[in-house]
Amino acid sequence: MDFTFWTFVYIAGAVQAALLALTLWRRPANRGANHLLAVWVALSGVDLAVKAMYWHVLSPEWFRAYRFVALFPFLYGSLFYLYVRALVEERRFRSRDLVHLAGFAVMLVLNSYALLGSHAQLQAMSARWIAGERSVGAWFDGPLFLYSLSYVVAALVRVRSYRRQLREYRSDADRLSLRWIDAMAGFQIAIWGVAIVQSVVYLPILNYGLLFGLVAAWVCMVGWFSLGQPPVVTKPAAAVVQQEERDPAADIDSTRFAEVEGRLAHLMGGDAPLYLEPALTIGQVAKRSGYPEYLVSAVINRRLGGSFCDYVNRLRVEAVRTYLADASESRTILDLAYACGFTSKSTFNAAFKRQVGDTPSNYRRHQAAAAIT
Template sequence: MFEHILSLLFFAAATQGFLLAGVLAIHKRNIQANHILALWVALLSLDLLGQIFYAEDIYKQLPQLIGLTNCLPLSYAGFFFLYVRSFTTGQPIRWQDIFHFVGYFAGILLISPDLLSSPESKLELVARITADQEPWQYRLIDWFMPTYATIYAIACIVLLKRNQSAVNKARFKWLHGLLLINITIWLVVWLCTLVPYFHIPSNNQLVYFLVSLFIYLLGYASLRQPDLFSAPTNDLVSETKDSVPKYGDNRLPDDLREQILAALEQHMREQTPWRSSNLTLSQLAESTGLASHHISQVLNDHHGQSFNDYLNQYRVNALCHMLSEPHSQNLLDLALSCGFSSKSSFNAIFKKQTGKTPSEYRKSVQA
């Protein structure tokens, strides 16, 4: 079936990658990080099939498909960053995160004339590249790709170091290992780009051989350590479960309750999840790695508040800060930006907590 042994390896890795992506996408204990990883692994697998496409000369029968996978590696840095961010902070994906794929779109824009050209022109392009007569756009991408990935690798290192206390030891080691593998692969790409000796057809084969091993590692880890791909927990949660008395009073120890509260309030300050009007207790628990019933217990014991009252306190405080400064926006727009869902609930909650209506409060602080 395949003339080259590496093509067989790539095909096996791609098949496993697609299966793993499907499992991660539909897992019953799913988390956002799994969705990101599923899409990333699927694209890696598609990229491996692209290598087979060229190595086995399939492109000669289907020249219209030439170039479709060329820029996929420019998206991998963004996927890895979002995966690390989601795993460590639980921050939801926003439309602004499209920015992390600007390199991919820039690459597509550069080669768009070739992507839209005739099959004959595409075959001629492959012949030029094979003869080491690469057009300037492709040479630029060859340099831009590892540079772009290196910048994001550094960003991932900073993100992981900054949030390592929010991740349990097993997951921190997992992310650390993935980061090392990612850096190793891009170091090989740098070598292939910088050293003329490596500018041979086999250079991509070495890179994609490492990509295949990476996919095998993901599959192995998902089988041997399935907890890595389930809803996140951290050491604090494990300690909580072990520390809860098995008899009588189920209250948490004071020192442990303080730790949970500190972790919760740090997340609320830094990630501002309360700005989402439909935030639920289970969503907050997932993003912090804390058990939802422990969050409720801590809020009731320490603040004497329900979950909704706790969120609204952050929303009202944020709005009070905004109202103390000159703003051209009307009150309702400011309220919605702070996570309130409607004008009526906003007015009622604000007056309950401050003793004044929003308009009265604004007048008093700006007088």
């Protein structure tokens, strides 16, 4: 393996990780979550830096540090989970969250023979690793993958729940649905997958250089997504309490559904319909309607079908269809979508195709052809 090449790659990745960690720590948006992400990125930078130094000098003493940072991935999965939890729930790291670092602590104890070994033992292990003996440290790749994957899955479950709740009270839910979390999770799974294959089957291309080169690339990806992320929207505490205190099946007066539905039709019609507001929330609609939020939500879910986001987007799609059927309308499809309240091209296209069964461009073309005939 070309140690010199990967040494430079790792040093570059470590420097970038250090700068990114400092920037994230100081970033005001999503402060609690970004502090956790900054620690995670900083650990990745230390990991890369130590590996670069060991590959540069190949000394037994640096091998001790190398084996120590090789355990850092047992922190990465749990830190990812804590980061996601902080994003969607605004929960800072607490002392009881130390339980999520137990995997790292266990592996630290199990690897104490290497961390506390004599100079001769370290020299022997280092020589075996340099010679390409895959048994050096490879035995914990399997546990690492399973342990970390469980945290990644748990994080994705939280994100899915967050997206579902977001669609219940915000019309721009798709724009705020943390898509970068999926990319971060996928990248981690890919890295661990390479590690597992590398430890089981010898393939020259899947060496440690490539593996941690992917880690360096991961740092770049985290920087790209994390520095561009908007403040994450969480549901107001009052709304959460209101939903928890009320059992819709027990105390919603269904006799009021018709009047609430009529009021919604009035608010969403006329010359200035509410759905034109891009960041419309169910709380705003409830306030304008004069009815409690839980009742408005129940009417939308039970009488109008789907979530609040689905309901509003259906109205927006119908408004766009009206414009597209007008031969004198010269605005682009995207301009019409934004004018009708959509905030994302992808969200608009998906909603239109789902509701109409055709793409907006095809629909406009068919309408124009029908008008000519």
